[in-house]
Amino acid sequence: MKWDGHTHTPYCPHGSIDPLKKYIEQAISQGFDCYSITEHAPLPKTFHDPVPLQDSAMKWEDLESYLNDCQKLKKEYEKDILIYTGFEVDFLEGYEKETTDFLNEVGPYVDDAILSVHFLPVKGTWTCVDYSPEHFEQDILAPLGSVDQVYLHYYQTYYKAVTAELGKYKPRRMGHLTVIEKFKKKYPSIQKDIWWSHILFILQEIERRGYQLDYNTAGLSKPLCQEVYPSADILVEAKKLRIPFVYGSDSHQAKTVGLHYDQFIKDCL
Numbered sequence: 001m002k003w004d005g006h007t008h009t010p011y012c013p014h015g016s017i018d019p020l021k022k023y024i025e026q027a028i029s030q031g032f033d034c035y036s037i038t039e040h041a042p043l044p045k046t047f048h049d050p051v052p053l054q055d056s057a058m059k060w061e062d063l064e065s066y067l068n069d070c071q072k073l074k075k076e077y078e079k080d081i082l083i084y085t086g087f088e089v090d091f092l093e094g095y096e097k098e099t100t101d102f103l104n105e106v107g108p109y110v111d112d113a114i115l116s117v118h119f120l121p122v123k124g125t126w127t128c129v130d131y132s133p134e135h136f137e138q139d140i141l142a143p144l145g146s147v148d149q150v151y152l153h154y155y156q157t158y159y160k161a162v163t164a165e166l167g168k169y170k171p172r173r174m175g176h177l178t179v180i181e182k183f184k185k186k187y188p189s190i191q192k193d194i195w196w197s198h199i200l201f202i203l204q205e206i207e208r209r210g211y212q213l214d215y216n217t218a219g220l221s222k223p224l225c226q227e228v229y230p231s232a233d234i235l236v237e238a239k240k241l242r243i244p245f246v247y248g249s250d251s252h253q254a255k256t257v258g259l260h261y262d263q264f265i266k267d268c269l
C-alpha cells in the first residue's frame with residue numbers, strides 16, 4: 001500500500017496556501033493508495049509559541065473547520081484514495097494534561113496521528129529546535145555548550161514523548177526522530193557516544209509499545225541536513241528491531257507530496 005503518512009494543509013500558518021484538494025490530487029496522480037492529513041495540532045492555550053511569528057501550529061478557531069474539511073474530502077475522494085484525518089501533535093514536557101484533553105476531544109474524529117518533538121525547554125526557556133540555524137545556535141547551542149549536549153537533551157526529551165501518558169488516543173507514530181540534526185552540516189556532532197544510548201532506549205521503547213516511526217524525507221531537501229529523518233545509522237538499528245516505518249513527505253506545499261518515495265522503497269521495502 002503506497003501511503004504518504006505526514007502532510008500539512010493551508011491551515012498551517014508557516015506553510016503554503018495550496019488548497020488541500022491540490023495535495024490530494026497530487027497524491028492520486030502519484031499513485032498513492034492512502035493519505036494522512038496531519039496538520040500541526042493547536043498548541044495548548046497556556047503554552048506560548050516561542051517562534052517569532054508564533055506560527056508553529058494551526059489556530060484553535062480553525063479546528064472545527066479543519067476536521068470538517070478532512071471529513072468532506074475523505075468522502076469526495078473515497079473512490080480514488082483512502083484519506084485519514086489526522087494531526088501532528090507536539091509533545092510538550094509539562095503540558096501532558098492539556099495534550100491529553102485535546103486528544104480526548106478530537107480522538108473520535110481522528111484516524112491517524114503523529115507525535116513530534118519540536119520544542120525543548122532550555123534552561124527555563126522554551127525553544128523551537130528546527131526553526132533556523134541562527135535560533136539553534138543562539139537559543140539552544142549556546143546555553144547547552146555543545147552540539148552533543150543539545151542532542152542529549154533532545155533525545156532525553158524524545159524518550160519522554162515515547163513514554164508519556166497521553167490517554168487512549170495517544171498517537172501511535174513517532175515523528176521525525178532526528179529533526180534535531182536539521183542543521184548538522186553547520187553544527188556537526190563530534191561525540192556521538194554522549195547521546196547514542198538514548199537512541200537505543202527510544203527504539204526499544206517504540207518497539208515494545210508497537211509504535212511506528214515516521215520515515216520523513218523533508219530533511220533531504222534541507223541544505224544543512226540532506227538526510228532522511230531518522231538518519232542512516234538509526235535506520236539500521238530500527239530495522240533490527242523490526243519497527244514499522246511509514247513514509248512521510250511532511251509536505252507544506254502540494255507539489256512535494258510523494259517526494260523521495262523512491263528512497264523509502266530502497267531503505268524500507
Ligand SMILES: [Zn+2]
Pocket residue numbers: 008012014015040252
Ligand atoms: Zn510545519
Ligand SMILES: [Zn+2]
Pocket residue numbers: 088116118175176
Ligand atoms: Zn514536524
